[in-house]
Amino acid sequence: MHICFISSEYPLWKSGGVGTFLQTFGRALVREGHKVSIVGLGNSYEEQLIDKGIKIYRLPRSTVPVGKFFFNTRCIASKIAMLHSQEKIDIVESAELGLAFLKKNSEIKYVIRLHGGHHFFAESENRDVHWWQALKERLSFKKADGFVAVSNYVREHTSRFLSYHDKPIDIIYSPINTELFKPNAHQEIEPLNITFVGTICEKKGVRQLIMAMEIICKKYSKAHLNIYGREWFYKDGRSYTDMLHAEYGDIIDKCVTIHGVVPYEKLPSRYGLAQICVFPSHMETQGLVAQEAMAMEKPVIFSKLGPGPETIVEYKTGLLCDPLNVNDIAYKIIWSFENMDRVKEMGKNAREYVLNTFNIKTNLSKNLDFYRTLIEA
Template identity: 50%
Template sequence: MHICFLTNEYPKKGFPHGGIGTFVKTMAEELVKNDVKVSVVGINYTSDDEIEALNGVDIYRLKKNNVKGFSWYLNFKAINLKIREIHKQDPIQIIEASELGLAFLSKIKEIKYIIRLHGGHHFFAESEKRKINKWKGFQEKRSFKKADGFIAVSHYVKNHTEKYLSYHNKPIAYISNPIDTDFFKPIANHSAGNKIVFAGTVCEKKGIRQLIQAFPFVKKEFSDATLEIYGRDWFFPDGSSYIKMLEEKELPQLGEIVKDIHFHGAIPYQDIPKAYSEASVCVFPSHMETQGLVAPEAMAMEKPVVFTKYGPGPEAVKDYETGLLCDPYMPQDIAEKIIWVLSNSKKTEEMGRKARHDVLEKYGLTTILYKNIDFYNRFL
């Protein structure tokens, strides 16, 4: 079997990537270990073509075109040409993309096309109370019509997406994103103080602003608490920085405790477990997620986690059993959950052990791998 993933986010040293990149890397390398050929095709971060093989995965990064008004056409043209080239040399059986990924792809008769629901434009526009962008909405509908099947990473994303888009009576499976529980495993670390760790893109939908607003409530109870923020910056349509907005509008209201809030920026993927290991509690108060990788990653390390009670949050966390669920729009509720964790170390130790066991059962790499292979085989 030869599977080709379409993504611009495959991890590249020195450049940030999101959850899709993490998923594709984890799944691709595991597929290769099980004698499946894997190619990854996407647009490069730079204006160069790059080809490399990493851990058995063939990665094709195509030079980025920036011609105003035509970049989308030129980029898709390059992707189509590369796919045909790869297919001619070593026939592809499955192409997988996220929601918009098939919009302008030229279909090849011998190939089956899968969309994995990571959270598309319709999904997040509704949850963030934004209007549907007509151009992106058009692309997503066009992409869904071209798919031969779908994979949803949570029941919530499947059910919520079908309110706006049709699956056209094509096969659809629920398969969560895997967690590499050998990479994310308990690490003994006795760092001083009460560290609150956030990881993810620093943007509004991840709830970071409300987490910062919750911090003063925590400091009243635990004066040694610090807030450690790991993740890349997000930029508004006008190019302005979200972190700069926080520094100008939110942080000045905190007074002297602002010195205990630390923005670390994006860190290499291999360093994420160390960041989690130093946490007294990992907090991810997202306004919306499709599944969310960071919560189960931290849970796999037996860390107490505070996750969102909305969307797929209850699918990932059993409240007060494997973690805590919060209202991400209410800073005081976020603070109360953090304070509970910091006040109940013995209970949270047991919670951490249950959390890892739960992750092993629900998100274990081998289990998820074979679910994916079984679904792919249905089309071959």
């Protein structure tokens, strides 16, 4: 089978959940003898990369002041048509917006994987739906032959705003590389090390987590929050990290270190240092970082919103917090420090759960079965 993914995100140049999924899933497909192409936008020139058998095509972005989306879509469509002429493509897969103006080929089946689109995050972040983004998303959904949701929550929540047009839809969790993310008995844990991994932005709950540190440090003066992730910028170019330093400089200077991006292969060593991993996202479609830390038997505190309850059974495989309540975040962290025997047991349960639910083999099989049902329909 030849699967072509439309994406401009990939760990070779940009960290993020979608790119991480593509790398983990794509490499698994290649190992099973399938062909994987990724077509997306890059810089001002075209380049081709190969990552363990995955062929990646980065196309030049449009520089015209108006109509960039049309030009970029045409560029992607041309590349897909060329690849199809060279070696038949069975499946083209994109995120929510990717099919809006893409010309379909009757020999190919088109899949949208619900990673969280414009309608989904506009509602969850309490901001207005933009008419142009909304139009593209509706057009894209009409063109899909099938949908894959990365959680039941994203499937149900998206259906409040968009129609699946009676097309096939399945819930398939994104896989975790449990060989990369596994317990390391030789790595010492840093006492009172609280670790966060993810984009440093408002919707990931970073601000509330920093505010919670003021409460935590009153009881545990040596507690320290380590933040790893890529920077986020406001539309006017202002840095979110700069805002955090300006508003919470005293707390950060006392007990927080913002490290920036860590290469994907080095993440296990950062998780390994942690006594507790905390991910108080305001909203997720599913996310990967909580499961990565769980796979390493780390005590995890995740958001109780969205798909949190799908990921964690509270006090059995981890803890859930109200990400908008600073006191609740602080309470769950303090409780973890005071009940380390309990949280160690939860960590072991968490890895077993991840091995059973997010393993690559099961994920690969479910995806291939879904693709085949579309091709044979």
